[in-house]
Amino acid sequence: MNAHQIVEAVLFAADAPLTADEIARADESLDEDQVEQAIRYLKAEYDDAERSFQIAEIAEGYQILTRPEFAPYLERFDNVARPSRLSGPALETLAIIAYRQPLGRIEIEYVRGVGAAGVLKTLQDRELIDVVGRGEGLGRPVLYGTTQKFLEHFGLKSLEDLPRPEELPVVLRERTPLGPEEPNADQLSLGGEVSAECGPGDEAPEVVESGVEAHPAPEMEGGERPTE
Amino acid sequence: MNAHQIVEAVLFAADAPLTADEIARADESLDEDQVEQAIRYLKAEYDDAERSFQIAEIAEGYQILTRPEFAPYLERFDNVARPSRLSGPALETLAIIAYRQPLGRIEIEYVRGVGAAGVLKTLQDRELIDVVGRGEGLGRPVLYGTTQKFLEHFGLKSLEDLPRPEELPVVLRERTPLGPEEPNADQLSLGGEVSAECGPGDEAPEVVESGVEAHPAPEMEGGERPTE
């Protein structure tokens, strides 16, 4: 039995992305490096043979998925499960959480200007976000963060895949700043600060603290998914 | 797009065996014969390349499955125990059950504002909760309570040990009936009635004997609400 065959069998039988480390558990003879080597080998094989599927890198792991070109054929089948799409409010709420995690409901509501309780429950039940801690304030509010499933749902390799705030074409920012003063660098100004100085064409100025935390270390080790 | 690529994609993504006739529906250009031909082609390809999977002919049709030789690796993979944590919704649901038991799914969903079927299944699989009786209302809904294992795992001596400080939300501290203001007695306020006889420390009323009742088929759809 070759290493790449074992890796293929495991990937083929898995229902979610697996990290190299996880795959290596299939056999004593395998280590992480060998798994990664096997994956490179398989990727090349699939390309050469023009397989209809490929090995995608998602959520710091690997998963076999069909190539996008085949979607039109597959969408016709009832036997092919399609994940349901998220609503606009759900996407906006996720965007806020992805960039600012961990943060609480009040902050999320302030950013969007609308209530968030219902959306948060929905996102939690879909396991796209979870409670990751509690804040300091009154009543020690629950703080939310994104999950492994979040990365899986959007096909992201990691949170690093999200664009940095400075990279986004934000129309309003092209204007001149409001005043010379430092904008209030409180917890609520993800984009505000960045925007004050940097026109879209410029290099990002020295990274502002809160803006940079845009990609905080996600506390999600592969092995520790929430149950369910 | 080759016929055999389309057939492969369909076989890969389908959740059940498909007949040649069914597979042919993927594209107008395909007929049953072409599908059969494509399958023969794929089988030969998989054999030549020593893929770890094959196309099996099952009574009802065709399906891609891993080759039996790889079963030991998959088994091993499955059996490496990985510690896991309960998700936020699971923790919240468990807390509600711990403090308000026995109570039914409808009430849990009322407090949480979202469907609870999936979470209940998880907690049941974990043997942290179980069905402990049936309510009075319409359809005599199943009532959940915590288990001995719940006490053991969390190091509690008894349910009377549950801390009930002032900060505990009123909904968990007091046993007022749950439901929208107009208590629709049949469905929503059963917690109130049952509770009259049994405080958290008592034995649950009419314990259901058989294991069959204790693990009702999880209604995965029933409770879930559409995404927001």
Place this chain on the structure above:
Amino acid sequence: MDLTLAEKTAPREGFLLVEIERFQGPLDLLLHLIRTQDIDVFDIPIARITDQFLQAIRGIGARDLDGAGEFLEMAATLIRIKAQMLLPRTAEDEDEDPRAELVRRLLEYELIREVSQRLSAAEADRARRFSKGFNPPRPRRPVAETPLQSTWEEVFEAALGVEMPEPQRQHRVTPHTISMEDKVVLILDSLRETTRVEFSRLLLGFEEKLHGVMTFLAGLELTRRRLLYLRQTKPFAELWIYRREDPGEDEAVEDEAGEESVPAAQAQPVNRAAEGAPEA
């Protein structure tokens, strides 16, 4: 300052066609107004934007009472900023333009919108790739045997976070002063489940005379927005505030539900500051 609302929102001036349903909230609407008119976000003509904003949300009450509070809250913020802009600046104030916080919020919200569009695109891309549809069931180690790391502390933390669902969603309005917008919310809320309410009932629990004045003005404004009408059978009799149904709507359906249960007027507003929300 609230009186300016009724005067300045001349119906036709600078008319913008805005379908309120398209917007996910007040910031979304505000962003739309600013973008479509190519307004410099760092120098927002606050009076004009406020008028346009109020005009845009005029129709919202009847259809979506639930979302109305959020839009009205923003309206109140805009009106407050507008008033602040008119005040002479004192030395201490000078470092902060009254609009600064709003600008920060808009910029941040715009960024979030952009990100959510990226996420939507990523979601669509992912949805075009399918994972393996079927895996034969394998003998899995029962979940109960895998070690569980969750602790009682976590369960208890979750217990502390359990919230009883609010019987009806409450609008959060900052009650800085007795504002007309607060009274607008009060009236719309009171008419949520009933078709009419006595004017005097809306004043229960409020001592100051100004509450009566503002409630009355709010009633007039809503009448002007064609959301309700006022009826008094004879002089000095009770003034009734009636909800105006959409022309095509069947009034009878809702009529029975409410009659008896006028929500207590004092239920709102909830003090938002108490929840630690930043003040606009």
